[in-house]
Amino acid sequence: MAVGTFPGERASLGHKATSSFSSVTSTHTQRPLSRPSNLYRPLFGEIIPLCDLYSIANVVVFPSSPSSSQTPFQPNPQQNRNGNAGARSAPPSPFIEALQNIGLGSPSWSASAISVFTIILPATDGYVTRSDFLKLRLQDFPYKILRTYEPLRPLQKYSATCPAPGPVTSEHDLATLVESAAGVVQWEDLPTSVSFVDLEVYRTRLAEELRDRLHNAPWLSSTPISRKRVALIRGRPNITAGGPVYRAAKALGLDLVIVDEEGHWLQADTEENKMHREAFLVTDMTEDSGVVDRIIQSIVNYPLPIHGVFTLSDNFFVAVAQVAEALGLPASPVSAFETSVDKYRSRLLQNVPGQTARVSSVRELESLLSSGSHQQAEFTPRFPLIVKPTKGWSSECVSKVNNLDDLATAVQKATSRHGSAAVIEPFFDGPEMDVNFVLLDGEILFSEIADEPPCDADSSAATVHSTFSPEALTLPSVLPAEEQDIAKSTLRDILVNLGFCTGVFHVEARMVNSTSEYRKQDGVVDLVRKHAVLMSESGVECKLIEINARPPGYRVSVPTRHTYGVDYFAAHMLAAVGDKSRLRLTTRPYSHVLGGNTNDSTRGGQYWSRLVYIPAPVAGTVQWPYKLPPCEELKRRRPDLADKIVLGVDYCVPGDKVELFTDGARTYVAHLLVMSRESRRDAIILGEEVQKAFSIDIEVPASSGTEVSDGETDVDANVEGSK
Structure with a gap:
């Protein structure tokens, strides 16, 4: 993004900061700053109170002085054999050395660009709530971030550095701030052609954007945080679905234990798997009357204390609630889960008299319609209706019924899924x-x-x-x-x-x-x-x-x-x-x-965002003719859309078999998230354009053509609660 095009004009954060920058940089336009450590790369640093929770130190590093053509911050190579400098050499910069020690900056600094760094300084001492806090809060920042440094470990104590607001005249002080920072951000370099007015606008808007992201979000807890262990009942089906869970647990300092079947991909004690979980407890997860006891036994037998259990799999909600209740762990009541997973019982929470019924077969439907039952005698279908399994997820086998003739078809479809009854309810x-x-x-x-x-x-x-x-x-x-x-x-x-x-x-x-x-x-x-x-x-x-x-x-x-x-x-x-x-x-x-x-x-x-689902266009075998995942191929083919695509996730790899439908729901091959800072309308248009531009090659079997199928697919794990 060019300087001066940051969206959303607003009032300056403070005239004091602005005026001090102007006075220093106007001096720079007349002559290079003359402090010894800045002989070839003058810089300006300033402490800005961002909000009650944070201060920041913005540091602007200017290009090399025209008076020297040597590599910045390196000894002058033009020395004679007696060690005397042929030209004045630049002493090391403490600030630059501090940056390079934490992996920021660059070993070969550009002599034709302006570098900008922001040092994040919490205002009080505290304990780290989440180690990747800065990465989370700065995601999709309007100005491009080159690197982010977050040295804090989850739960550790951080001691605040509280420098006074205003210019920082000592590079040693700036180096100390880097070494004691909660985080440091290196922004994309600015061109030297930028005017000082635009540079001042850039700094002001940078601070405003940081304030919007940080001012109400404490990074630190005022009290110590005890380390806890949590068990995930049924691990996620793959790293795509599970990654956000595992990364969050690690950043929070939660030790994650997985309870699942023999053969799950996280079972093996590989170094990669150990990055995602502390342990894997092999457990028979057959959904029968004994599954709760088996899960409890696995947890009780684990030698370390487990402080909580949870699941992301819809068909295990009740079982996990029973496990938590038996072990005295935090959880909502079992009865609440029993109602929520039963679509008929949850429909009765807002019952429409005479328009809701539950049947377990087409024969029971026919009986209900012909003579009624003592429990549902008042049922009178009023179209359109919705028919769906009492147990289900992801819109599987859900039908809209507009007439009596189609009602039996919808009930047959719903009762065939999971062996559950069907609920008939108003649309x-x-x-x-x-x-x-x-x-x-x-x-x-x-x-x-x-x-x-x-x-x-x-x-x-x-x-x-x-x-x-x-x-x-x-x-x-x-x-x-x-x-x-x-x-x-x-x-x-x-x-x-x-x-x-x-x-x-x-x-x-x-x-x-x-x-x-x-x-x-x-x-x-x-x-x-x-x-x-x-x-x-x-x-x-x-x-x-x-x-x-x-x-x-x-x-x-x-x-x-x-x-x-x-x-x-x-x-x-x-x-x-x-x-x-x-x-x-x-x-x-x-x-x-x-x-x-x-x-x-x-x-x-x-910003406004639009999540776009990409359904399988036909049934067949997935191919990647360009040797690139379709989402990546789209971004390379359409660079005009690439910077608007926040992320794209492909669900299949070459060789996967996909169907048009999976248990009555569309089969998806990818999803993409697009964003607009301009308007909601723009986000919708971008989403539609991305959907049109997305391309995936699926080889259709010659014998089947493009026939619609209700078969299983390897693409989407609907049982894991994909919606």
Whole structure:
């Protein structure tokens, strides 16, 4: 990014800092600074109080003095045999040496660029809550970061250095700040052609952006943090899905133990696996009446204390809650999980009399419709309806039914999955959304709403075979603030009344009678205000679709971590071990205000983001004709999109077999997250462009053509809660 193009003009952080810089640099325009250690690379350092929690030291290193052509900071090679310098040599720079000692700077400094460093200095002593805190808070920074230095270990005590605000005139003092810093950032060099006015603007905006990311987010705890151990029941299926969990545990100083089947990829005691977990406890995970006792036995037999248990696998929620209850570990009540995993019982939390039923077979459906049962005699189908398994995930085997003829087809599909019954419930018309919460004793520490645009089954032309598989997510939500408040209060109350008071929860819902609707406007489909004549006179309601008592799946958690700076996996593990203090500290979003909107509904996001799902275009065998993963190939082919793609994740490798559908849900081959600092509309357009430009080569078997299949796929592990 060019200096002077930082988005969002705002008032300067302080005139004192600005004026002091101007006075020093104006001197530099007349003559090189003359301190001995800066003979060839003059620099300027300044301490700026960023907020109550942090000060920063910004250091600007200017190009070499024109009076010398030798390599900066190196002895002059032009010496005679008697050791006398043929030209004046530059003594070592303490500041530069300190930078190079921590791996920053460069062994060959450019003589034609301006280097900028920021030293992060917490204002008080404390204990490290998370060792990669700076990396998390500075991700996707508008100015390019070359390197980041974070020397702090998780849980260690940090002693604060509190220098006085103002210019730093001693390189030895700057070197001391580097050595005692909580973190140091090296920014991309600036060209020497930049004016001092633009350089001053750059420094001011740099400090403003750092303030928005750090001012409400303590890195340190005022009290010591005890080291704890947490058990993950069922490890993740691969490093892509598991990496965010393992990295978060390591950064938090949590010792992670995996409980899973023989043959899991994390079982072997390799050096790489030891980086991800402390131990692997081989356990028979067959889902029968004895699985809880087997998990308990594995944990009890482990020689070190385990302070919490958790799972990210939907079909093990109840079992893990029973394990926690038996061992006296922190967890929500078993009864809460039993309700949340049963779609019929959770539907009854907002029951619509006469429109909800549960059947275990088509024959039972026929009996219900012909004569009714003593339990469901009032059931009268009102179309459209939704039919789905009482036990399921990721929109598997969920059908929209518009007529009586298709009802049996939908029930047959739903009851064939997991051997569970089918729930028949109303279809709630309105914008669908993901509402995510981090709760502590019923208090909302953090919540966000992501808008889910209409899917195939939302169409007026949808059939019983159409799917509810998501196509994209857009953050932050553009629903009116009052409707977002209704959604959050309604769903939070449902969670707490069930007994879910502490933890991370991923709830799916719809806004009925919303004042907004999805409509194409200026070529873009997005939520817009309804025309007055179409607005319902009924009150706006938030209708629950389902409760997932866990973070969103890894691909849906990614946008939150990047957009808001909140890591759901970290929060989930801290809740599991009962670390309430750190749970509160690690759920602070950024303080950005998007588009000048001071409404709290958009506060905290550093940009608008769009998560794009890439479904398999055909069934067949994956190929990589360009020898590059498709996401990487897309960025190389379309450099105009590359810097807008925050990340791209491919799910398959050459040779993988993919189907169009997996258990009634679309099979995905990748997801990409795009961002825009300009507008939500721009983020949506970028997402659509990325989706169109994405290319994957799938070889279709000659005998099958492009026939739709409901077979299994090697691509996506839906059972692991991918949404």
